[in-house]
Amino acid sequence: MDDRDRTELVRQAFLAQQQAYAPYSEFLVGAALLTEDGKIYQGCNIENAAYSPGNCAERTAFFKAVSEGRRDFTAIAIVGNKRGEAGDYCPPCGVCRQVMAEFCKADFEILLAKDMENWKSYTLEQLLPERFTL
Ligand SMILES: O=c1ccn([C@H]2C[C@H](O)[C@@H](CO)O2)c(=O)[nH]1
Numbered sequence: 548m549d550d551r552d553r554t555e556l557v558r559q560a561f562l563a564q565q566q567a568y569a570p571y572s573e574f575l576v577g578a579a580l581l582t583e584d585g586k587i588y589q590g591c592n593i594e595n596a597a598y599s600p601g602n603c604a605e606r607t608a609f610f611k612a613v614s615e616g617r618r619d620f621t622a623i624a625i626v627g628n629k630r631g632e633a634g635d636y637c638p639p640c641g642v643c644r645q646v647m648a649e650f651c652k653a654d655f656e657i658l659l660a661k662d663m664e665n666w667k668s669y670t671l672e673q674l675l676p677e678r679f680t681l
């Protein structure tokens with residue numbers, strides 16, 4: 548993946564963030580998940596008055612894609628910030644890392660962006676070494 552692809556994936560994550568439903572935490576997250584053939588699945592966090600039914604942006608994107616038959620993922624871009632505040636890097640939570648481990652190889656790319664110009668890139672191996680699998 549080149550930097551033009553990364554720019555587009557980050558842009559899609561910011562678009563996804565606009566749909567975030569987070570009235571309780573006010574923390575707005577967007578994700579954009581890329582498949583091998585270039586299709587992008589967006590996801591946002593979706594909270595709930597009962598709290599525990601809430602879902603992260605990353606898993607929203609994964610579950611949308613998997614439920615439509617996709618399992619061939621190459622990269623995900625993630626953005627997040629408190630409503631009204633500047634963005635900072637938003638690393639995926641442990642549960643989302645485990646979901647990535649279910650469907651992705653060690654070199655799956657995880658892009659964390661705080662704005663359109665500043666991002667950091669990790670592999671799944673870096674963010675979840677010694678992964679549990681069956
Ligand atoms: O990587 C993360 C971390 C948190 N959240 C969501 C869950 C909750 O709605 C809010 C605050 O934790 O942010 C995500 O979507 N992804």
Ligand SMILES: [Zn+2]
Nearest residue numbers: 603639640643
């Ligand atoms: Zn998560």
